[in-house]
Amino acid sequence: MTPKTRKLLGKIGLNTAAVLVFLFAVFPVYWMISTAFKSNEEIFTTRFIPFPTDPTIEHVERVFSEGVAGHSIWRYMLNSAIVAIGTVLIGAVFSLLSATAVARFRFRGRTSFLILLLIVQMVPAEALLIPLFLMVRRAGLYDQLIGLIVVNVALTLPFGIWMLRTFVAAVPRSLEEAAWIDGASRFTTFWKVLFPLVAPGLVATSIFTFITAWNEFVFALTLISDQGSYTMPVALRYFVSQRSVDWGGIMAASTLMTIPVIIFFLLVQRRMVSGLVAGAVKG
Incomplete structure (x- = not known):
């Protein structure tokens, strides 16, 4: 041969x-x-x-007309959207700032912090359920969407920092130094030089964060008791009873649940490409 x-x-x-x-x-x-x-x-x-x-389309019509657990399907979709978008926005800010600090500055405990990020990612989320539940309840955020957002940010932040750190470290320091020589402030350098180059990594991190927060079930079921504040994954369990399973309703609602994820991915995918081109031109 x-x-x-x-x-x-x-x-x-x-x-x-x-x-x-x-x-x-x-x-x-x-x-x-x-x-x-x-x-x-x-x-x-x-x-x-x-x-x-x-x-x-009888299953889709039934999901829209009858809703789930006495509430409209749009209410659960809105709750999931609030949690997912809130997690993405808050997580993106903290991830980018933390990744920049870790990649650009040398401080005591930096290596230990990076190792801690890896250890946290290896801990099963279920092992953190009881401690986070107690913390959320003591903070007065139980049965509120903001409490679920805070928990999702805490769960996705280590991955976001570790991933963005690689993107920030790949940007040459000479670009920032050239901007400083030209009279740009640190904030201007961060916003107009570093951010466009790191934007593709931020978009990739946001996709992971959005999907994780959108599909999260265990913490949403534990931290939310009001049926009107349930997210879509929790609402789907009402299609399952002790004696039967409404497979048509589950599949119809699940299909509707995937549409926002696809739309979000298509929107940020365009931003990812534009960020790559903008970063290449400015570099």
Whole structure:
């Protein structure tokens, strides 16, 4: 076998593996959307039905008309949006400032702080449930969306700092020094030189933070007791009763729940590309 043939077979094997991984990842999403438009007879049949033979929107209409647990589905979507967007905005500010401090300044305990960030990420979130619950209740933030936002920021902040630190460290110091020589202040240098170059990393971190806060279930269920303040993941559990499971309602509501995530990703993806181009030009 010639080297060219081995290289071709290697590419074929690699592409095949990539396609299989892609299909494995996409299949649950496809099955969710497909089930949302199937009738109850097709959902509970033992036969494999890849596509709905007679598509129906009865499940979607029922979710919109009846709501969940006595409240409109839009209320739960709004609560999830408030929590996710609040977590992204607050987390982005603290992550960027902290990452800049860690990457640009040398201070006592810097290495220990970085190691602590890694340790915190390895701790299961469930292990922090009781301590965070007690802290939120003592702070008077129990049963409030702001309390859930604070907890989500605390859970996603270590990853954001560690990820943005790499982007900040990759920016040459000479760019900032040139701006200082030209008379720019530290804030001007940070905003017009460093920020455009770090913006793509900030967008990537925001995507992770948004998805994490949007899909978070355990802390939302523990810290929120008022049904009107539930987020979408918590509201979905009302489709499951002791004797039956409303699969059509779950899949319809889950499909609606994925739409804001897709929209957010498409919006920030454009910002990511523009940030890369702007950073390259200014550099």
